[in-house]
Each structure stands twice: as structure tokens, then as C-alpha cells.
Amino acid sequence: MKFQGTGEYIATEDLQMAVNAAVTLSRPLLIKGEPGTGKTMLAEQVARSLGKPLIQWHIKSTTKAQQGLYEYDAVSRLRDSQLGNDKVQDVRNYLKKGKLWQAFEADEQVVLLIDEVDKADIEFPNDLLVELDKMEFHVYETQEVIQARHRPIVIITSNNEKELPDAFLRRCFFHYISFPDVETMKRIVEVHFPDIKPRLVQHAMEVFFELRQVAGLKKKPSTSELVDWLKLLMADDIDPSVLANTDIRTALPPLCGALVKNEQDVALLEKLAFMTRRG
CATH class of the missing domain: 3.40.50.300 (P-loop containing nucleotide triphosphate hydrolases)
Known part of the structure; x- marks a missing residue:
């Protein structure tokens, strides 16, 4: 076998x-x-x-x-x-x-x-x-x-x-x-949430992968944390348009505690958002 x-x-x-x-x-x-x-x-x-x-x-x-x-x-x-x-x-x-x-x-x-x-x-x-x-x-x-x-x-x-x-x-x-690419991640999400809204997955993954690209993060969010975040987004019935308008350079994503797990990274993202807005 x-x-x-x-x-x-x-x-x-x-x-x-x-x-x-x-x-x-x-x-x-x-x-x-x-x-x-x-x-x-x-x-x-x-x-x-x-x-x-x-x-x-x-x-x-x-x-x-x-x-x-x-x-x-x-x-x-x-x-x-x-x-x-x-x-x-x-x-x-x-x-x-x-x-x-x-x-x-x-x-x-x-x-x-x-x-x-x-x-x-x-x-x-x-x-x-x-x-x-x-x-x-x-x-x-x-x-x-x-x-x-x-x-x-x-x-x-x-x-x-x-x-x-x-x-x-x-x-x-x-x-x-290796960390899953976008297509593999979509397949993983479909296994966990077969009935999830496609637009929610699309916008959530855009925020997720953008967050992983932030330089200086002490701990990048993982696959399991994306799954937890999506579960919370579905439970709170977050409108996909909220994520579509989310730019982590100017604001933290909703329910970000499922993705960002230490105070140093929260401070880094808040500083990035503040400097971007000020600029």
C-alpha cells in the first residue's frame, strides 16, 4: 500500500x-x-x-x-x-x-x-x-x-x-x-470548511499571506492559525468586504489574536500602521 x-x-x-x-x-x-x-x-x-x-x-x-x-x-x-x-x-x-x-x-x-x-x-x-x-x-x-x-x-x-x-x-x-502555496492552502481550507464563502477565503488569504510578508515578525502565522482565524470569521459572520478593505499597513485585521501571538508582533504591526497613516 x-x-x-x-x-x-x-x-x-x-x-x-x-x-x-x-x-x-x-x-x-x-x-x-x-x-x-x-x-x-x-x-x-x-x-x-x-x-x-x-x-x-x-x-x-x-x-x-x-x-x-x-x-x-x-x-x-x-x-x-x-x-x-x-x-x-x-x-x-x-x-x-x-x-x-x-x-x-x-x-x-x-x-x-x-x-x-x-x-x-x-x-x-x-x-x-x-x-x-x-x-x-x-x-x-x-x-x-x-x-x-x-x-x-x-x-x-x-x-x-x-x-x-x-x-x-x-x-x-x-x-x-515547505509552507503551502496559495493553491495548496485553498485545498486545505476546503477540507476544513467545505461550505465556506469563496469571497471570504479569497480576501482572508490575501490578508494572511500579506501578514506573513511583514518584515521583522517574530512569529509568522501558520496554517493551523489560518484555520482558527477562518473559524472565528465564520462564527462572527464577518462580511468578506471588511477583509477586502483591510490593509495591514494601516490597520490590524479583525480578530487578529488568532494570527498574531505575541506582543512584539502586535506592537510592530501597530507601529507600521501608525507610520503609514502618518506618511
């Missing part, structure tokens, strides 16, 4: 090719792109498209690679031994299986999402090299080797907050999700 996108996710030909190439090579697919371009959602839609279960491992700044394999709860075992609990005789009762272990022992091939790998410590990717390459790991407490029954489809996302090690990159198939 080949991934071709879904009715809920517009995947470009390049992205479809990247997913299918990673599956063919049995390599993890490393996805980068601006926040809000659908990196995390890609794994969900690949799983849905191919009819496979999805296991999600969301990485935090405190996450360690060992947690993806398993965790040994020595404290609980000590407490149970003091209480005379018979379960202490089997160490397996105190092993908590991580997401990789769950993916390896699944009865069928799964899609494994390792989300925002760059949030963790710089050594995190290197600590997973062997496990992702050989698809096996050693459990020291039981002296077992856990091998993958079916090699999972691994999708790894990164927001590019820090550089990833070369050794890790060599083992991945890489794809950068």
Missing part, C-alpha cells in the same frame, strides 16, 4: 514520495517544517491511510531515551518486599514498557510517532541509534533481548530548535514540509 494523503490531510506529491520512500527503505522518516504545517498530524494520517495502529511518543525536555524502551520501578519493588508481597519474586512486575517496546511487540506493523525529538537533550537521538537501526534492545533486569516482530513505520518530527547529530541523520530519510 502507498500513502496518498487522506480526505482530511492534503499531502503534496513530494511528501507522499518521502513517506513511501522511508517505508520502502525501512528507515525512520524525519520531518521538519514550520510549526503548524501538519508534521504531527502526518503520522496520524499515515496510520489511517494504511490502516495501521498508531503509537505516539511525545517528547519533552525531560524525556530520556530509556523511557522509550522501559522503566524499572525499584522503589515499588522495595516497598512490596517490605510488605511481604509475593509479586516481588518476578521483576517483570516492575517493568513499565515504553513506546518502543509497545511498537516492537505489537501483533502487526504499527506507525510509531516520535514527536518533537529536538525538545530533548542533545544526546537523546544518539541514545536511540542502535534500537532504531537494529530494531531490538536488551532488558538488563531479565537478560532478555526484545526484537521487533514487525518493523514499525517510524515518523520523527523536529521543529529545528537544535541541531541533530550526524549519526542520527544518516539513519533517517529526511523531508522538509
Whole structure:
């Protein structure tokens, strides 16, 4: 089976090719792109498209690679031994299986999402090299080797907050999700709002892309923020003519809090509008 996108996710030909190439090579697919371009959602839609279960491992700044394999709860075992609990005789009762272990022992091939790998410590990717390459790991407490029954489809996302090690990159198939062009964005909007007024979409997207072109913005609005903004515009029944007459060089767009997410950018736009009116 080949991934071709879904009715809920517009995947470009390049992205479809990247997913299918990673599956063919049995390599993890490393996805980068601006926040809000659908990196995390890609794994969900690949799983849905191919009819496979999805296991999600969301990485935090405190996450360690060992947690993806398993965790040994020595404290609980000590407490149970003091209480005379018979379960202490089997160490397996105190092993908590991580997401990789769950993916390896699944009865069928799964899609494994390792989300925002760059949030963790710089050594995190290197600590997973062997496990992702050989698809096996050693459990020291039981002296077992856990091998993958079916090699999972691994999708790894990164927001590019820090550089990833070369050794890790060599083992991945890489794809950068470029920001959608106007035509692709229209298709994305149609998926979310099939009954939206064409004039509202046209004028809203003109304002949206004009806003993204403003020099000096700390955070450019993303696809997900455009979707949120359109939802608010529809809920408030904003007349498309209001957006047609909106020039971000002279005034902030209505409900701009869905698009502009920090005070520095609001101040920049207000200053731009003030200077343009004064000029």
C-alpha cells in the first residue's frame, strides 16, 4: 500500500514520495517544517491511510531515551518486599514498557510517532541509534533481548530548535514540509470548511499571506492559525468586504489574536500602521 494523503490531510506529491520512500527503505522518516504545517498530524494520517495502529511518543525536555524502551520501578519493588508481597519474586512486575517496546511487540506493523525529538537533550537521538537501526534492545533486569516482530513505520518530527547529530541523520530519510502555496492552502481550507464563502477565503488569504510578508515578525502565522482565524470569521459572520478593505499597513485585521501571538508582533504591526497613516 502507498500513502496518498487522506480526505482530511492534503499531502503534496513530494511528501507522499518521502513517506513511501522511508517505508520502502525501512528507515525512520524525519520531518521538519514550520510549526503548524501538519508534521504531527502526518503520522496520524499515515496510520489511517494504511490502516495501521498508531503509537505516539511525545517528547519533552525531560524525556530520556530509556523511557522509550522501559522503566524499572525499584522503589515499588522495595516497598512490596517490605510488605511481604509475593509479586516481588518476578521483576517483570516492575517493568513499565515504553513506546518502543509497545511498537516492537505489537501483533502487526504499527506507525510509531516520535514527536518533537529536538525538545530533548542533545544526546537523546544518539541514545536511540542502535534500537532504531537494529530494531531490538536488551532488558538488563531479565537478560532478555526484545526484537521487533514487525518493523514499525517510524515518523520523527523536529521543529529545528537544535541541531541533530550526524549519526542520527544518516539513519533517517529526511523531508522538509515547505509552507503551502496559495493553491495548496485553498485545498486545505476546503477540507476544513467545505461550505465556506469563496469571497471570504479569497480576501482572508490575501490578508494572511500579506501578514506573513511583514518584515521583522517574530512569529509568522501558520496554517493551523489560518484555520482558527477562518473559524472565528465564520462564527462572527464577518462580511468578506471588511477583509477586502483591510490593509495591514494601516490597520490590524479583525480578530487578529488568532494570527498574531505575541506582543512584539502586535506592537510592530501597530507601529507600521501608525507610520503609514502618518506618511
